[in-house]
Amino acid sequence: MSLPLARLSWLALLTLVPAIAADDDRPEKAVGVVTGVPGAIAFDEDPHQRIADAYPDAVVEHVFTATNRGPRPVTIEQALAVRGTADIVVDPTVVAPGAQLRIRVRQLLSTALGRTAFRYALITDEPGVPRYRFSLSGFVQSAYDPERPALDFGFVDRGRGGRASAEVSSREVDRLEVVSSTVSNPTVRVECRRSGVAGEGLILDAVIGPGAALGTQSGTVTLKTNVAHHSTLEVPYSAQVFGDLVPSEHPISLGLVRVSEHVSRDITLTSRSGRTFSIEAVEDLGGHLTTDAAPCAGQAPSSCWVVRLAAAFNAPTMVSGSIRVTTDLDDELVPLTYSGIVVDRDTVIRQADVDAHGTSPEAGPGDASPTGWPP
């Protein structure tokens, strides 16, 4: 386009836009104002579509079509995912009266199983017209049994390491094969052996080696398998690594706490070898709790100490943090982690999972002796 012609086009545009605005009696857009002003864009099909049943991490694609039923061109200013991310392409971006608009959505499904829904919005230059809303909904299934295998090492003796196993199979292939595996922690390794009546399944044997860092060690073992439509299986693992001193409960669940309610937990720290020790300091690195420690038998040193954690919260929040217990034993820093949910005084709780280890919110302080130690 030559320069004079370009100038002419700009002039034409500048004179045209005020003319349209003056002719349009719809109110100007205002942030946060929801109006009932109808828009000119009409979806040709139900804007809330179902996608076929799918597997985790699949990419589903759907093309919505819509038509500009108004007398003026409509410019698509933005097409966006209301929550999360999606690849959304609109064509054309300026829809002439009577013309069709194509909205191509490519949506990556999450690893969450069950019903799923994705909402999108289309924002146009139409004065006063709210966002056009459209969505995809579907169902995500697992090709594996169990759907989400997990490796739970339980309490692990740092000096000896630990083992955990999980069985997994897929009834969508004759024989489940692991093509490759990666582990997010170099001290954890995984091997597979056959299971099932015809060797169709696998037992994952995981080993966490001696010398792992103290405290909660968690991560994911990612398996690539021969299940074509669900080839990535993420297997979470968790280990509570301790040395000679072991807590009665770990991770520590504060449970559901109401605002202003006083909550306390007594955690017993025991020397498995029977050595006597003294606690020199208890520090809450999360800054939520007051801490105290006393020998079980009332006299230090002792082979058993009670660490008391207490708190009262003044606002609803998710609480988590870690506690460092320093003792007079060589190399015996004991790291503990805690979590809880603080809710309003009048909040009605119908169901809640406070931690990932099956401790119910109502559960009280743990037993004095740890369970799950390897023989």
Place this chain on the structure above:
Amino acid sequence: MTAAHCARIAGLALALILVAATGSRGKDTQGVPDAAAADPEGPRVVLRWTATGEDDIYGYLVYRADHREGPFRRMNREIVHARPQGPDATSDYSFVDLEVEPGRTYFYYLDTVSLGGHKRRLSGVISKVVAGETGR
């Protein structure tokens, strides 16, 4: 020839019937592969089940094995979707297995898939001999 199995799991009641049919078409074709219509005379095993209390059920999976103890393979590529009609109402379902050979015995069972995506065993193993002479 039929075999039946009844079960009740967490409020979901099931009555499962297996029908081995040769040369007859099932009336309910939910979950039936397209080949059913193209080969109406072929051997088939029809699984029919009736369910109530399906509030938390998204659908059903059908598994088959050559031996009672397995290994079992999923037979329905698409989930047989539940059609809950209400707390006390019943819904009828069927699945037609066309990949069968005359004279052979097959073993089946059903899983439910919950709205949360979790599978749960619904039925016991039920067997069916397909009528006719074995081809091998």
